Every structure is written in C-alpha cells, then in structure tokens.
Amino acid sequence: MSEHNGPTGSAPGPFTCTFWGVRGSIASPGPETIRYGGNTPCLEVICGAHRLILDAGSGIRALGYSLEKETGPLEFDIFLTHTHLDHIVGIPFFAPAFSPANKLRFFAGHLAPERNVEEVVNTMMTDPLFPIPVKSLGSDKTFTDFFAGETLHPHPEITVRTTPLNHPNNATGYRIEFGGRTLCYITDTEHFPDRLDEKIVALIEGADYVIYDAMFTDEEYASKVGWGHSTWQEGIKLVEAAGAKTLILFHHAPRRSDDEMDVIARAADARRPGTLAAREGMVLTL
Ligand SMILES: [Zn+2]
Numbered sequence: 001m002s003e004h005n006g007p008t009g010s011a012p013g014p015f016t017c018t019f020w021g022v023r024g025s026i027a028s029p030g031p032e033t034i035r036y037g038g039n040t041p042c043l044e045v046i047c048g049a050h051r052l053i054l055d056a057g058s059g060i061r062a063l064g065y066s067l068e069k070e071t072g073p074l075e076f077d078i079f080l081t082h083t084h085l086d087h088i089v090g091i092p093f094f095a096p097a098f099s100p101a102n103k104l105r106f107f108a109g110h111l112a113p114e115r116n117v118e119e120v121v122n123t124m125m126t127d128p129l130f131p132i133p134v135k136s137l138g139s140d141k142t143f144t145d146f147f148a149g150e151t152l153h154p155h156p157e158i159t160v161r162t163t164p165l166n167h168p169n170n171a172t173g174y175r176i177e178f179g180g181r182t183l184c185y186i187t188d189t190e191h192f193p194d195r196l197d198e199k200i201v202a203l204i205e206g207a208d209y210v211i212y213d214a215m216f217t218d219e220e221y222a223s224k225v226g227w228g229h230s231t232w233q234e235g236i237k238l239v240e241a242a243g244a245k246t247l248i249l250f251h252h253a254p255r256r257s258d259d260e261m262d263v264i265a266r267a268a269d270a271r272r273p274g275t276l277a278a279r280e281g282m283v284l285t286l
C-alpha cells in the first residue's frame with residue numbers, strides 16, 4: 001500500500017531509477033560495449049510502493065529476471081516514449097508479462113487520436129513477425145493512449161507531466177514528480193538549429209535529474225539532420241536554461257565503443273561538472 005505524505009509527516013518512500021538499457025536504435029552487445037551496455041532503452045523507476053517502467057526495449061528482459069524472487073503479484077506502469085522498435089522490442093521477453101497474477105498498464109502519448117498503442121504492440125506480435133500474440137501473455141494488461149502535453153496521475157502521490165518531442169512518428173518526454181523530487185526522461189528528440197526547444201526547457205525546469213538523448217556529438221550531428229536525435233552539447237544547454245541539476249547522457253549510438261563513450265563522458269563532465277553518461281546497472285537515488 002502507498003502512503004501519502006500526510007500531516008504526520010510520513011516519508012514518501014524511496015525514489016530510485018535503475019538503467020536496464022541505455023543504447024539507441026538497436027541492441028549492440030559485444031566486447032566493445034560491455035562497460036556501458038548494449039541493451040536498448042528501459043528504466044525502472046521506484047516511487048515508494050510503485051514500480052514505473054520507462055520504455056520496454058531489450059533491457060526489460062533482464063529487469064524481468066531480476067524480479068523472479070519477488071513474492072506476490074507485481075504491478076507495472078509502463079510509459080513508452082514512442083513505439084519505434086528499440087523502445088518496445090523487449091515486451092514479448094518480459095517474464096512477468098506471462099503471469100496471470102501480474103498487472104501491466106501501458107501508456108503512450110504519441111499515437112492518439114488516429115492510432116493506439118494496443119494496436120501497435122499487437123502488430124509487432126503478429127504472425128509472421130512473432131509467434132505469440134500479446135493476448136496470449138497471461139498477465140492482466142491495459143493500454144492507455146493520452147495526448148502528449150497532458151499531466152497523468154498513475155497513483156495519487158505520483159505526478160507524470162509530459163510534452164511532445166521532435167521525432168519522426170512522434171515521441172513523448174516525461175517528468176516524474178514524487179516526494180518533492182523530480183526525474184525527467186527526454187529521449188528520441190531532435191533539437192532545433194536556431195533556438196532551444198522551449199517545451200523541453202519548461203518540462204525539465206528545476207529537475208533533479210534529466211536523462212537526455214545524446215546519441216550524437218555536435219560534430220556528428222551535421223550529417224545526421226532529420227534523424228530525430230540530439231547531442232550532449234544540446235543537453236547541457238537545455239539543463240542550464242532550465243536550472244536543472246544533473247544531466248545524464250542516454251540513447252548512445254550503437255556503434256559507440258566504451259572507449260569512445262569515455263571520451264564523451266569526460267568532455268561533458270569538463271563542460272558541466274557532474275554530468276554522467278548512462279550505463280547499464282547504474283542507479284540514481286533521488
Ligand atoms: Zn530510440
């Protein structure tokens with residue numbers, strides 16, 4: 001059961017974020033990526049008694065295994081930035097989805113009103129693309145489409161603010177507020193050449209952590225215009241404009257080796273001390 005931070009001053013409980021997948025576009029395992037990790041996006045966010053999942057890329061498979069020893073039914077609120085394959089490909093391999101005792105609630109903000117997230121997940125898990133249809137996964141599943149820009153309350157003590165991002169086929173940025181702390185997840189977005197994305201600046205204002213699409217460097221971006229991704233340099237501009245605290249570089253390019261990641265992480269930390277590059281297994285405590 002959850003508790004409100006009521007007049008007795010009861011603590012809101014833990015607020016943590018564990019990175020299960022940090023890589024963009026396609027899983028990229030191998031000796032070159034072993035330190036930062038090769039799985040595609042998946043974050044596990046604990047807010048008191050509740051477990052939120054941000055994106056269901058290949059990293060969600062190991063998250064599922066990590067819960068095997070949990071007793072009792074599990075409930076998940078799964079917020080998808082969008083439904084490009086790298087962000088949903090792990091759904092059929094998420095072991096808790098097979099248990100009738102468990103509840104999975106999916107949310108997406110990039111499809112309404114013409115499309116819906118249930119249809120998209122169904123399509124991915126359809127003959128001849130995949131042998132098991134989503135309805136055959138035993139868990140209780142719900143699919144909710146909202147309009148990016150809406151504010152959601154998956155539980156009374158958790159506020160999830162959203163904004164549309166600049167990405168082919170659309171994507172949604174998230175701001176999770178719990179117990180007076182704030183975590184933002186802004187991935188799969190392309191910046192503008194001549195101005196900051198004011199919607200993102202507004203969403204991340206004063207946040208404790210901002211996880212940001214840093215797939216490219218500024219130098220690489222010149223030949224990647226229109227791909228729908230951003231740079232670590234742009235991430236620094238955004239957090240500085242928004243008065244946010246710690247920037248976390250995310251959605252690493254699949255070809256980026258660990259040694260190349262180290263160079264970027266050092267350069268970003270030199271430009272803005274405290275900036276981190278996300279790695280699989282990293283845990284943020286808010
Ligand atoms: Zn992606």
Ligand SMILES: [Zn+2]
Pocket residue numbers: 082084167188228
């Ligand atoms: Zn995408």
